[in-house]
Amino acid sequence: MPHITKKTVLHQIRQFKNSIFQFSHLPFSDILSTDALDLIIEHSESSRDRIFTPLVTLKAFIFQVLSTDGSCRQAVNHVLSERLYEGKLANSIQTGAYCKARQKLPQKQLKQAVESSGQALHQQAHKSWLWKGHNTLLTDGTTVLMPDTQENQIDYPQQSNQKPGLGFPIARIVGLISLSVGSVASYAMGAYQGKGSGETSLFSQVIGVIAENDILLADRYYCTWAIIALIMQQNSHILVQNHAQRKPDFRRGKKLGAKDHLIEWEKTKRKPGWMTQSDYDALPNKIVFREFSVKGRVYVTTLIDAKKYHKQELDELYTQRWIVELDFRSLKTHMKMEMLRCKSPDMVRKEIAVYLLAYNLIRASIARAAKVKKQIPRKISFMTTVQIFNEGILSLIVLSEKGLKYAIDGLLNAIASIPIGQQKRKPEPRAVKRRPKSYPLLKKPRNKAREAINS
Known part of the structure; x- marks a missing residue:
């Protein structure tokens, strides 16, 4: 200006x-x-x-x-x-x-401000807030709704099982959030459904933000060959639960302890849709990572030193992955981002x-x-x-x-002066006393309902 x-x-x-x-x-x-x-x-x-x-x-x-x-x-x-x-x-x-x-x-520039502020806060986290000297990031996806306008419906169409005029445009957001300080280090957004709109597709847009030596905690949906290979390529680390379709066999590979071993995973013939063929070809043909089990839960990680990273400690670290759900709750429920206002x-x-x-x-x-x-x-x-x-x-x-x-x-x-998690309350029923107002659900587009009233 x-x-x-x-x-x-x-x-x-x-x-x-x-x-x-x-x-x-x-x-x-x-x-x-x-x-x-x-x-x-x-x-x-x-x-x-x-x-x-x-x-x-x-x-x-x-x-x-x-x-x-x-x-x-x-x-x-x-x-x-x-x-x-x-x-x-x-x-x-x-x-x-x-x-x-x-x-x-x-x-x-607004998006750049989000990412520069979130990454700066994440990278400057005090050493006492880190896990074994590693800064840790959480990732997950969520959705937001927005006003039902024609423009919003074109870019972010409502779910296909909803009738026109009765649903809301919906967008998917995948974020990288710092475990130590809670800041959003990066994010990507897109339509809720359609090509390139899945969680892993959006995650591929932010994976480069994960710094060397950082650890990523993610759910089992992110336990794919391509994601693990990319994380290893940039000298970062990942800890995820094993995908439900992958059956562990602890008789194979190099044994590190009871139900704890190193295994080799060959590159799949079919590349993921969110990668170019040249990027996929540049990845190694095989990767070696660690697989272990704690109390029936099977994990995959690139932290392969079993003495430095005991599997019980990794299991305890992974329990903090659910904090990302609380962060999304803070944004969507407490800050009311669940339903946007712009048209x-x-x-x-x-x-x-x-x-x-x-x-x-x-x-x-x-x-x-x-x-x-x-x-x-x-x-x-x-x-x-x-x-x-x-x-x-x-x-x-x-x-x-x-x-x-x-x-x-x-x-x-x-x-x-106001810590959280310290309140001691008696158990309460998960029910509300106040009754909602008895408005009927809108079962036809609003303009048609309005015409019916005025006719």
Whole structure:
């Protein structure tokens, strides 16, 4: 945006960083870097709007996805509150200008901001948060729904067993999430069904993010020759449960212990659909990996040193794979990403990117509090941090440098003061007392139902 001066841009970036608790005296002080914010400003479409600049719009968008209401009106009201705190003129609370400004944000650069912030937080994890010196990533797939518009249906068609007008467009997302700090290091999204839309196809788009010496925990769906070979090719590691169709035979291979051995797996003749033939041909004809059993559960791993990586320890590590389900629950249920709001595919992709960016910023605040207070990030309440984050944004705007340091220290103390998993409650029935309102299900497209009422 060439009409904005460099001094103004730097001021906006500094304000943005202050609002997300990113200060130089704190750990993880540059998770969302100046370069990433510069790229978002640079690639935003030009606008004469002096209120909804790219960073003001992005901050309002982040607040919107973190808020309990989740509406554009609440985001605009938040901008109004910020301007009044700063002694500026009030903006209109009509949402039109904000919605147009959101459309001007660059989707590619938003995704890059998600991945750069998530990877930076993952790579800077404190050594005490690692497993035997290894940083660990979790992967899995999930789905999200979006408004039933013609544009969304073209890019993300509803499930084929649903009648037209009665379902919702649906997208599949596969994410790489850090076990130690919970940040989203990378993600890929596509239609729910059709060629190239499966979990492993989407996973192939993010596999290159797994760094050397990192461990990937995944479910048995990822126990394929191609995935294991690619992981080994980039000097990373994987721990997965054996695929149900592969029957282990512990009489074969090099024995490492009871039901623990090294085996050789030959390349399959048929390549997976998500790989090019040249990439598949470049992989070795055989790979050697470890297979072991603990309490009837059979695992496959590239961590072949049985003395350094005892199979009982690996079994305990794998029990943490289910944490990825809690992370998706935080996004979809607590942050309400399960049903998106945007009505075009381009805005849907931006909305998902902003959800994941906001999620990473919350995880960064948790990591800061954990590092300062010598705690484990995964043992600090996510939703408490969201609430403190939302309330803290406004209070940080008008404070001086000394006041900022005092306030942020108090906010980090508050974040670290609410651990999870410590509550002791009596068993409760899995039932609700409040009855749902007795509205009938919509059994015909809404426009036809509307015509029937008016006829």
